[in-house]
Amino acid sequence: MTQRLAQALRNVSFNQTMLRVKDPKKSVAFYERHFQLTLAHQSHFPDFSLYFLVSLPTSTLPDNLKNAKYINDGEYGVLLELTHNHGTESNPSFRYHPGNTAPLGFGQLGFAVPAGALPATKSSLEAQGHDVDAFDTTLLTHDPDGYEIQVTERSSSNRVDAVSFHHTTLRVKDAKASLEFYQTIAGFSLLNTQRNEKEKYTSYFLGTTTTDALSDEDLRNQLGTVLELRHFDGTELLGDDFKYSHGNADPHRGFGHVAIMVEDVYESSAVWEELGIKFQKKPDAGRIKGLAFILDPDGYWVEVLGRGAHVEGM
Incomplete structure (x- = not known):
């Protein structure tokens, strides 16, 4: 089974973070x-629409590549x-639940700006009426x-002069269980661990583009996007009554999912099913075929997409 799982996760990549939004124009x-994302594709269905934005800190996207094939290939x-x-x-009166008031769950999106660019970013945000809390090297x-x-x-050692999509943060109840899931089941590698003693939590940063450990500075400077699992001390001891909100149940919808891209959704799903992994959606269930959703230990949805595969309606 270990060999079959490794084969199913060959070339796996962290692919996306999904948020529900009230007004897509805004x-x-x-x-x-503010963060130099590029709208690469949009898909419209009778009752919902999807907007796909990519971060390209070292290149641009020609108009002729802004299409579903580009999104499905995952090279961005x-x-x-x-x-x-x-x-x-x-x-x-409609509001989505952002995850940082009770019930807690999703934490944040992170972006990295060039050295010296934080004051300009702050000014740009404030000029548009957005609240800003500024610190030495973050806001x-x-x-x-x-x-x-x-x-x-x-x-200053990183000379890239554009903004990059740096991380997505999820709060997790049991760090050991979550790390086991994302490393063994979803194919991520643990790249860096940081401790916040003041707030009593540990952050685990995982990615799929490298298996090499990153120093704190290398993590800060890297141009890819990582997944931060944030574990607050003692939550794993609180019993079944303590749960984080996964963002997909009323009245606390907001964050939707993270996603990974694999070579073959059906192959990966078959292995996960044998391992007893919980599914929110199997590849041929529902109205959109060819993609799956598995559940992590906290109930967060992990979408599974096939590299280069056509998804109906996309």
Whole structure:
């Protein structure tokens, strides 16, 4: 089984983070303006629409490549998918749950800016009416739906002069169980571990582009996107009554999922099923065929996409 799992996870890559948004015009403009994301493709269904934004700190995307094939090939690294359920933008009282008030769950998106660029980023955000809490080399702000955004300044040793999508943060109840899932079942590698003694939590940073450990500075400067699992001391001891919100149940919908891309969704799903991994959706279930959702130990959804595969409606 170990060999079959390794084969199923060959060339696996961290592919996306999905957030639900109330008004796509506002949200797409926010991420384009402040964090240099590029709208690479959009898909429209009768009751919802998907907007796929990519971070390209060392290149640009020609208009002729802004299509479903580009998204399905996955060569861009990790994208941000914004899901809009039609009609939410016209409901004044409608709000998504951003995950940083009870019930807690999703933590934040992180972006990295060039050395010396943090003051300009702060000014740009404030000029558009966004709240900003600034620190020495980082700042915190929120997108139009209230999702937390951390912006970190790269060190002067990194000369890339563009913004990059740096990380996605999820709170996890049991670090050991979550690390086992993301490393063994989803194909990530643990790249860096950091301790916040003041707030009493440990952050585990995982990625799929390298298996080599990264120093704190290398992590800060890297241009790819990593997954941060944030574990607060003692939550694993709190019993079954303590749960983080996975973001996919009313009335606390907001964060949707992270995603990985594999060579063959059906092959990977067959192995996971034999291992007893829980599925939210199997590849041929539901109205969209050819993709799956598995559940991590906290119930967060992990979408599974096939590299280069056509997904109906995309």
